[in-house]
Amino acid sequence: MEISEIIHEQSYTRQIIENKNSYYGFYNAGSMSEFDVIVVGAGPAGASAAIKLASAKANVLLVDRADPPGSKNVSGGVLWGDSLSQVAPDWEKGPVERYVEAKGVSFLTKDSRISIDFRSKKFGEYKSGYTVLRTKFDAWLAKKAKDSGAMVVSGVTVDRLSMKDGKVIGVEQGGETITSDAVILAEGANSRIAIDSGIKKKPSDRNIALGIKEVIKLPEKTITDRFGLSSAKMGFASEYVLGFLEGGVRAGGFLYTNKESLSIGAVISMGDLRKNNQTYSFNIIEQFKEHPFIAPLLEGGRVEEYSAHLVPEGGLTVDSIYGKGYMIAGDAAGFTFSNGLVLQGMNYAVVSGIVAADSFLQRKEKGIEAGANFSNYMDNLSGTFVMKDMKNFKGVDAVTWSKSIHQTIPAIAEEAMLNIFSENGEPKKHMLKILLKSMAGRKESKKELAVDLYRMMRRL
Amino acid sequence: MTLEIVVMIKQVPDSQEVVIDPVTFTLNRSAARNVINPADENAIEAALRIKDKEKDVHITVITMGPPFAETALIDAMARGVDDAILVSDRAFAGADTYPTGLTLAATITRMGKFDIIFAGEESTDSSTGHVGPGVAEFLGIEQASYTSSTWIEDEFVYADRELEDGIETVRMKSPCLITVLTNSNVPRNPTLRMKIDSIKKGIKTWSLADIGLKPEWVGLKGSPTIVKSMRTINEKKREGKKFKAGEMDKFVDELVSKGILKL
Numbered sequence: 144m145e146i147s148e149i150i151h152e153q154s155y156t157r158q159i160i161e162n163k164n165s166y167y168g169f170y171n172a173g174s175m176s177e178f179d180v181i182v183v184g185a186g187p188a189g190a191s192a193a194i195k196l197a198s199a200k201a202n203v204l205l206v207d208r209a210d211p212p213g214s215k216n217v218s219g220g221v222l223w224g225d226s227l228s229q230v231a232p233d234w235e236k237g238p239v240e241r242y243v244e245a246k247g248v249s250f251l252t253k254d255s256r257i258s259i260d261f262r263s264k265k266f267g268e269y270k271s272g273y274t275v276l277r278t279k280f281d282a283w284l285a286k287k288a289k290d291s292g293a294m295v296v297s298g299v300t301v302d303r304l305s306m307k308d309g310k311v312i313g314v315e316q317g318g319e320t321i322t323s324d325a326v327i328l329a330e331g332a333n334s335r336i337a338i339d340s341g342i343k344k345k346p347s348d349r350n351i352a353l354g355i356k357e358v359i360k361l362p363e364k365t366i367t368d369r370f371g372l373s374s375a376k377m378g379f380a381s382e383y384v385l386g387f388l389e390g391g392v393r394a395g396g397f398l399y400t401n402k403e404s405l406s407i408g409a410v411i412s413m414g415d416l417r418k419n420n421q422t423y424s425f426n427i428i429e430q431f432k433e434h435p436f437i438a439p440l441l442e443g444g445r446v447e448e449y450s451a452h453l454v455p456e457g458g459l460t461v462d463s464i465y466g467k468g469y470m471i472a473g474d475a476a477g478f479t480f481s482n483g484l485v486l487q488g489m490n491y492a493v494v495s496g497i498v499a500a501d502s503f504l505q506r507k508e509k510g511i512e513a514g515a516n517f518s519n520y521m522d523n524l525s526g527t528f529v530m531k532d533m534k535n536f537k538g539v540d541a542v543t544w545s546k547s548i549h550q551t552i553p554a555i556a557e558e559a560m561l562n563i564f565s566e567n568g569e570p571k572k573h574m575l576k577i578l579l580k581s582m583a584g585r586k587e588s589k590k591e592l593a594v595d596l597y598r599m600m601r602r603l
Numbered sequence: 604m605t606l607e608i609v610v611m612i613k614q615v616p617d618s619q620e621v622v623i624d625p626v627t628f629t630l631n632r633s634a635a636r637n638v639i640n641p642a643d644e645n646a647i648e649a650a651l652r653i654k655d656k657e658k659d660v661h662i663t664v665i666t667m668g669p670p671f672a673e674t675a676l677i678d679a680m681a682r683g684v685d686d687a688i689l690v691s692d693r694a695f696a697g698a699d700t701y702p703t704g705l706t707l708a709a710t711i712t713r714m715g716k717f718d719i720i721f722a723g724e725e726s727t728d729s730s731t732g733h734v735g736p737g738v739a740e741f742l743g744i745e746q747a748s749y750t751s752s753t754w755i756e757d758e759f760v761y762a763d764r765e766l767e768d769g770i771e772t773v774r775m776k777s778p779c780l781i782t783v784l785t786n787s788n789v790p791r792n793p794t795l796r797m798k799i800d801s802i803k804k805g806i807k808t809w810s811l812a813d814i815g816l817k818p819e820w821v822g823l824k825g826s827p828t829i830v831k832s833m834r835t836i837n838e839k840k841r842e843g844k845k846f847k848a849g850e851m852d853k854f855v856d857e858l859v860s861k862g863i864l865k866l
Contacts (some may be wrong), residue, residue: 177799206795211636294802298678299795316795 176513178204178323180503181314182293183301183336185212187227188473188492188499189329190284194230195500197291201507204321205288206314210298213281216331217356217452219486220399220406221380222280223272226493231287238283239273240401241378245370246271248484250553251396253387256436257556260381272490274378274399274406276358304328304340304469310514311340311468324513325468327499329492332453332474334460342469343461348414349540350477352454355428356408359444363403369440370400382486385409385431386553390419393549396431397486398440404447405440407432410454410486412544424451454488455479457540458533464524465517470499480532483543491529498524538598547595555581606755608650608662609714610684611707611722611738612643614675618727623835639675642723644790646783649753650721651683651791657755661685663714667695667706673806680801681793687806688714694811697823700729704737706821709814711742718777719760724749724784732782739780746780747773751787 180196182189185207193205209215221243227234244266249258263269289295305313305320313322314336330336332351337343363375370379383396394411409428416424432441460477464470472478473492480487502520503511524530542548558581563574582589620635639647647664654660663686664679666672676687690710698706711717720742722735732748739746750762751770762781764771793801811818819825846854858864 204799214636294799296795296798296802299793299798301795314795319794319796321795321799 176313176322176324178202178294178313178321179507180204180325180327180500181206181321181323182327182329183314184329184331184473184475185209185285185288185295185297186216186281186329186331186473186492187222187284187489188475188478188496189327190281190288191227191230191493191496192327192329192472192500193288193293193295194284194291195497196503197288197293198230199500199504200292201504203288203293204296204323205285205293206296206299206301207285208298208300211278211282212285212295212297214278216277216281217354217450218277218488219354219356219397219408220274220276220401221272221486222275222489222493223270223485223487224490225270226490226497229497230493231284235273238279239275241274241372242266242376243271243274243380244373244377245379245381246485247379247381248383249381250384250386250556251431251434251436252553252557254435255557255560256434257553257560258381272380274380274401275489276401276404276406301330301336302339303336304342306340307514309467311466312513322513324507324511324515325470325503325517327470327472327496327503328475329472329496330475332455334475337461337471337475342463342466343471343475346455346460346477348412348417350455350457350460351413352410352456353413353416353424354408354410354452354454355424356406356448356450356452357428357432357446358401358448359405359407359441360403360447361405361441361444365443366400366403366405372400375402382484383431384483384549384553385427386549387434388427388430390415391546391550392416392419392427393544393546394427394431395481395483395486395543396437398437405444407437407441456481456544458537463521464495465502465520467516468514470502470517470520472496472499478529478533480536481543482536482539483548491532494527494529495524498527498529542595542598545591545595545598547592551585551592551595555585558584604659606653606657606660606719607715607717608653608660609711609717609720610643610647610650610662610664610679611720611735612647612664612666612675612679613640613723613726613728613734614638614666614668614672615640615726615728621728637671637674639678640723640726640728642725642727642783642785644723645785645787646721646723646781647679647682647684648788648790649750649781649783650719652788653719653753653755654683663688665690665707665710665714667691667698667703667710670808673808676806677798677801678793680804680806681798682791683797689806689808690810690814691808692811692821694818695822697826698821699826699828700731700733700737701827702821702825704734704741705825706814706816707734708738708741709816710809711738713809713814718779719753720744720778720780721753722780722782724782735780735782742778742780744778744780745775746782747775748782749784750781751784753781753783 179201180203182193182205193203196203245262247260249256301314301316303315304311305315311326313320334343367375378400380399385394385396392415394409396409399406409431455477464476472495478491478495502523559577562577614637616635617638650662662684664684665688667690680687725732747762751765753762760775
């Protein structure tokens with residue numbers, strides 16, 4: 144071969160390598176890692192992070208255990224707010240179900256329902272949320288990540304983080320390591336990888352509740368009529384305190400309207416389930432469904448989907464949301480919010496995913512090395528509602544899971560309402576008198592109630 | 604010399620998720636995710652087992668289908684298949700098993716040298732079992748259908764055929780075609796490493812022009828089958844009723860009155 148040919152050959156080969164590297168992002172020029180970032184878990188947190196990173200031309204791998212990606216993900220089903228528009232401006236035209244115009248909060252006792260049913264035409268200027276069906280929605284979001292340039296691999300479960308000298312240098316699967324400058328762990332509430340990799344303690348029962356959910360098929364018009372909604376595009380979302388369960392098991396319920404189905408479920412205290420060997424978790428959702436004022440709403444429906452999932456409770460579930468070479472986002476970090484009136488998680492996931500991506504890009508600008516410390520993730524997140532809510536509502540679970548909320552208040556409210564709204568031919572009493580009388584009849588819980596009421600004022 | 608193996612696969616809707624529309628009698632595939640036809644997974648595994656044992660084996664997986672069938676090919680590559688070809692063209696739409704076999708045979712001919720062709724025994728979405736044997740006929744090569752294992756010994760290809768009354772071991776010269784029984788082996792799982800590599804490597808896509816067939820030979824035009832009508836079997840309506848634990852008497856009475864239980 145002529146020298147000129149060899150040179151030509153070599154430059155040609157180099158050209159191919161360069162092309163290949165630019166296609167897969169030659170972004171990590173100074174680093175030996177295969178990817179800039181590996182995102183574990185294609186839920187709202189992981190997919191948002193991947194979209195943000197890939198849009199900034201970072202070389203990103205999004206990996207999910209389910210195929211199609213996200214099809215094993217479960218949540219109640221309302222995505223509150225508009226945070227997602229930061230990475231997917233057209234999300235409201237995506238696979239969303241109904242826009243929440245009616246929001247309820249109810250106490251259920253064995254025979255009664257005491258409710259707030261708030262409906263407003265102002266839920267346009269004031270943002271509420273959309274009900275979503277996660278299998279559809281998450282697959283759509285993962286597709287967005289792919290279209291943005293991320294490599295999306297589904298149907299593989301990552302075993303653990305790959306560590307070297309106390310730094311995360313990638314992920315391990317099937318005995319092989321895939322390297323990256325950073326890992327964003329968005330693996331959800333179970334957090335098996337974080338626990339197995341030694342960066343998260345196994346959460347205690349106090350920090351975990353069990354969510355059980357069914358999707359019940361009903362015709363679109365039936366749902367619109369039955370829930371008194373103004374159109375087929377509008378939806379109803381309500382949380383319930385299930386104050387009628389045997390054995391003092393504490394559980395909350397939820398009921399959301401989708402286009403042609405209802406999402407109904409219960410979130411049950413893990414500790415109570417363990418204490419109460421007689422109470423099977425599936426009994427609780429059955430009792431909820433059979434409640435005299437819930438059953439008529441489900442009439443004629445057919446169960447289409449059944450799922451269960453752990454729900455993080457009481458704020459942060461990790462000692463640190465960042466470390467050398469990694470950041471933790473979404474449920475895996477414990478970013479959920481519940482004050483009894485609203486249950487939220489997906490919006491926290493989206494924001495934490497985006498901020499994690501931003502924090503990587505911020506570091507990257509200054510030239511990054513594998514295993515860099517991502518303390519800036521915490522700083523950046525502290526400026527958002529995610530960390531602020533975690534801080535301001537710390538300990539709110541002591542109220543939402545209190546005996547007062549789950550037993551005493553529903554019972555007092557029921558008695559008071561019966562006295563206020565019934566007519567038995569006797570002189571009427573002042574409301575305060577009725578309430579005080581109802582409370583007086585419950586000596587055992589008086590002190591506890593006082594403490595809980597004080598906590599409620601402070602924390603809700 | 605390299606042993607060239609071709610595996611023919613089909614992407615099908617996951618049969619557990621497919622429902623038949625009670626009005627139009629058509630399959631509603633939209634709700635179902637797409638997977639590799641189960642028997643084809645066994646065919647891929649049979650090919651990979653030969654590659655595990657023999658030196659210098661090259662496996663190519665091929666499919667005729669729409670562009671999104673790429674995911675099935677990537678999945679096959681992630682299990683250890685070397686290359687993948689998607690034969691995709693609007694002209695192939697509506698094909699029955701005859702032009703499908705012809706299209707695949709033309710694709711294999713265009714590929715060049717081949718020694719063994721593997722295929723699943725049949726697909727879960729049409730269950731004809733025609734295509735594998737059809738390809739062997741179009742190519743004029745020997746074939747063994749409904750096999751549970753394949754191996755190479757003294758330059759010959761051996762295969763066990765599972766028949767009703769026993770197992771028949773056949774010996775063939777290559778090139779030959781083998782169809783593989785569902786569940787005849789346990790397909791290996793792709794690893795993350797191999798999935799990444801297969802996505803990076805990508806697949807080849809060929810059109811009608813690439814395989815040199817005339818438009819009237821393929822797709823709906825080239826299909827001799829005409830479906831006259833289709834019926835579904837009506838499901839018997841079941842009456843759901845709940846009884847409490849203390850109502851055993853009532854429960855038994857109800858069963859007796861309905862004639863389900865005879866005293």
